[in-house]
Amino acid sequence: MLTVLKRIQPYIHRTPVLTCATLDQMSGASLFFKCENFQKMGAFKMRGAANAILQLTEEERKLGVATHSSGNFAQALALSAQMLGIPAYIVMPSNSPEVKKAAVRGYGGEIIECEPNLAARESTLAQVVERTGATFIHPFNDGNVIMGQGTAALELLHDVPNLDVIISPVGGGGLLSGTALAAKETSPKTKVWAAEPAGASDAWESKKSGKIIPQLNPQTIADGLRTSLGDKTWPIIRDHVERVVLVEEAEIVEALRLLMERMKIVVEPSGAVALAAVLKDKTAVAGKRVGIILSGGNVDLKAIAALL
Amino acid sequence: MLTVLKRIQPYIHRTPVLTCATLDQMSGASLFFKCENFQKMGAFKMRGAANAILQLTEEERKLGVATHSSGNFAQALALSAQMLGIPAYIVMPSNSPEVKKAAVRGYGGEIIECEPNLAARESTLAQVVERTGATFIHPFNDGNVIMGQGTAALELLHDVPNLDVIISPVGGGGLLSGTALAAKETSPKTKVWAAEPAGASDAWESKKSGKIIPQLNPQTIADGLRTSLGDKTWPIIRDHVERVVLVEEAEIVEALRLLMERMKIVVEPSGAVALAAVLKDKTAVAGKRVGIILSGGNVDLKAIAALL
Numbered sequence: 001m002l003t004v005l006k007r008i009q010p011y012i013h014r015t016p017v018l019t020c021a022t023l024d025q026m027s028g029a030s031l032f033f034k035c036e037n038f039q040k041m042g043a044f045k046m047r048g049a050a051n052a053i054l055q056l057t058e059e060e061r062k063l064g065v066a067t068h069s070s071g072n073f074a075q076a077l078a079l080s081a082q083m084l085g086i087p088a089y090i091v092m093p094s095n096s097p098e099v100k101k102a103a104v105r106g107y108g109g110e111i112i113e114c115e116p117n118l119a120a121r122e123s124t125l126a127q128v129v130e131r132t133g134a135t136f137i138h139p140f141n142d143g144n145v146i147m148g149q150g151t152a153a154l155e156l157l158h159d160v161p162n163l164d165v166i167i168s169p170v171g172g173g174g175l176l177s178g179t180a181l182a183a184k185e186t187s188p189k190t191k192v193w194a195a196e197p198a199g200a201s202d203a204w205e206s207k208k209s210g211k212i213i214p215q216l217n218p219q220t221i222a223d224g225l226r227t228s229l230g231d232k233t234w235p236i237i238r239d240h241v242e243r244v245v246l247v248e249e250a251e252i253v254e255a256l257r258l259l260m261e262r263m264k265i266v267v268e269p270s271g272a273v274a275l276a277a278v279l280k281d282k283t284a285v286a287g288k289r290v291g292i293i294l295s296g297g298n299v300d301l302k303a304i305a306a307l308l
Numbered sequence: 309m310l311t312v313l314k315r316i317q318p319y320i321h322r323t324p325v326l327t328c329a330t331l332d333q334m335s336g337a338s339l340f341f342k343c344e345n346f347q348k349m350g351a352f353k354m355r356g357a358a359n360a361i362l363q364l365t366e367e368e369r370k371l372g373v374a375t376h377s378s379g380n381f382a383q384a385l386a387l388s389a390q391m392l393g394i395p396a397y398i399v400m401p402s403n404s405p406e407v408k409k410a411a412v413r414g415y416g417g418e419i420i421e422c423e424p425n426l427a428a429r430e431s432t433l434a435q436v437v438e439r440t441g442a443t444f445i446h447p448f449n450d451g452n453v454i455m456g457q458g459t460a461a462l463e464l465l466h467d468v469p470n471l472d473v474i475i476s477p478v479g480g481g482g483l484l485s486g487t488a489l490a491a492k493e494t495s496p497k498t499k500v501w502a503a504e505p506a507g508a509s510d511a512w513e514s515k516k517s518g519k520i521i522p523q524l525n526p527q528t529i530a531d532g533l534r535t536s537l538g539d540k541t542w543p544i545i546r547d548h549v550e551r552v553v554l555v556e557e558a559e560i561v562e563a564l565r566l567l568m569e570r571m572k573i574v575v576e577p578s579g580a581v582a583l584a585a586v587l588k589d590k591t592a593v594a595g596k597r598v599g600i601i602l603s604g605g606n607v608d609l610k611a612i613a614a615l616l
Contacts, residue, residue: 016324037572038326038571260574260609261574263346264350264574264575265573265574266569266572297572301565301568301616305614305616306613308609308610308613
């Protein structure tokens, strides 16, 4: 994975690891926060997007890349493509917030709108790929994307050796499976846990039943974590993630508030979920050295203001 | 000043310096943000408080320290004293917000309330010093406090050499005069500028007239910058600060919003004033390497939510 990190290093920030005496005291553990909210475009997704694009041949790059996403991966792919001077085609549901469309355009991405359902998204993407010859990069269910996302944990383990646990939020599982691979390779004694909203508990259900259970009707403010696992992320999570901790919505909001009030940082709800897990299960982390991946910081400040 | 930094190092955080491509683009300059909002207890005031206490003799320390402040210096002195195991007596106006009193108590400070006027504050402080034998530490008009505050700029200049300008907010002038001394000693070519709210423009008035003009009726949300300069901070500012940039209230709020939205950090209004100055006077900073001291992050999130 070090090869991956070296490959993407010119395109990403090495984000800082912050600590907070108050949160250590509240949790009874030593917490190390990997601040991917400070990553370029505001989330870890830059890592996977950059790695996937950099693996393409010169010929493939010329034709560009395409994906379907209304979230951080859309911006990450657009910005990575812009840095390399190649086109990025982003399929977005027509009801995506204008601010998200503006962000993708701001990074030079070309938006192709579709009806807001899975069938329209997939057929529109197929048409775009057919028309342009662009390479489809899946937001998380892709080996290169997974390896890229894992570099956040790799940097964390390098900066803070001997972590007992790393906790990552889980949506589609790109960050979580990458984190698990990073720990396996660099620090096999470090356990990897997932934090997941109780209102989008497919990873928890999947781990319990030993097979992928899709997420049907997610209900959570953590909009990055509403996705189902993929067939490439699931086996890694099944085999290398020790446990999934479920957290309630009020616990996510409280974690968000603590991160702003005590650590003075802005984190998106999905990013606050790992801290919520630590504060929920203090017995499990007591006395331990715990890495927490704060996955991103792209929030609508008005929405956050309303939550608090 | 390196001696000062070495003295206080065990008691403070070495805060990170962050950059932001978007804000560089908006300002036309290369901006380097010294994040004292991540300092212990949330503001640079820890540096000066720790330095002042550490200069006391063993005998003096036993009797403790005292100050009058309802802001960050009250918390900084209480926490510094707690770390050294000595008493801290904090004179606070009886109408101080409960949350500020709770913070001082949380750091082990003993609060002595007084009527909310200058005469009561000074007489109450005199009584406390008389009764306890504690040493009075002024929040900013004190050589050791000034030198301590300057260590933020010292670290910044060490991490980012060849800055053309450093901009610090100015209230009583402790941070600004310390910054000027740090630059003078370490990087004489670096200019030091002040950023000040137009509604509390005593530093600007003082520079213009060449003598201290007291701040009579400050009107600004930047509550840390409502104070008048002192007779120890003023001569340093007069001689070593090149200019004072005035900013309007709306510009402070906009800077605050950009820091949250683009840099994902929480900064108090006083801390956002230096960024507001850069964005106001883009011609002056065009193409320059500019250090910005984000002085603190202790905000009432509800108040911030209302502002945005």
